Amino acid sequence: MKLIILYGPPAVGKFTTGVELAKQTGFKLYHNHLTVDDADALFPEDSPRRRELLQTLRLDEMTIAAKYNVNTIFTQAYSGVVDDPFMNTLVSAVRNHGGTVDFVELKAPEAVLFERVHGESRKHIFGKIVTEKGLRHRLDTHDHTSSVKYANTLIINNASLSPKEVAQKIITHYTLQLKKS
Secondary structure (H helix, E strand, O other), X not given: OEEEXXXXXXXXXXXXXXXXXXXXXXXXXXXXXXXXXXXXXXXXXXXXXXXXXHHHHHHHHHHHHHHOOOOEEEEEOOOHHHHHHHHHHHHHHHHHOOOEEEEEEEEOOHHHHHHHOOOHHHHHOOOOOOOHHHHHHHHHHOXXXXXXXXXXXXXXXXXXXXXXHHHHHHHHHOOOOOOOO
16 A cells, blocks of 8 residues: 655645545545544544544544555645654554555645635535635644654645646656556
């Protein structure tokens, strides 16, 4: 199993890039809002129980994907050192099943994030931040500027790149196979 973790702040384009990357490679896209919706149904955003549930769901599902060799793209709004224990556990779980994990950090200036937060595609996924006020709060209360502590991280400033261009950079950098037509 190959796991590509796309991470960065809200509105940077993780989901949109993931969709394009999945289209080109045939990998499955496991975006973070699949579990956010579940957790939001049970716990408020600032609850440690919510964080525990999010991490448990994500870890269990990625472990099963690794066990059955399902190449996956995983999106994460990585928040610095508070997410390091989860990332370490996730990487270990995938590697324990013979898989590999590669990271892609998407970056863009805040002005670009504030433009993108209003994007039409964000409105169709429950739980995404869709207001400037919500984005400002998230950027002020979470460390979305830190990089993961793994050497195999490709950093892409996607402020002026299309999702197709970003996906192509990832494919080239990690020598991913294209989906068979």
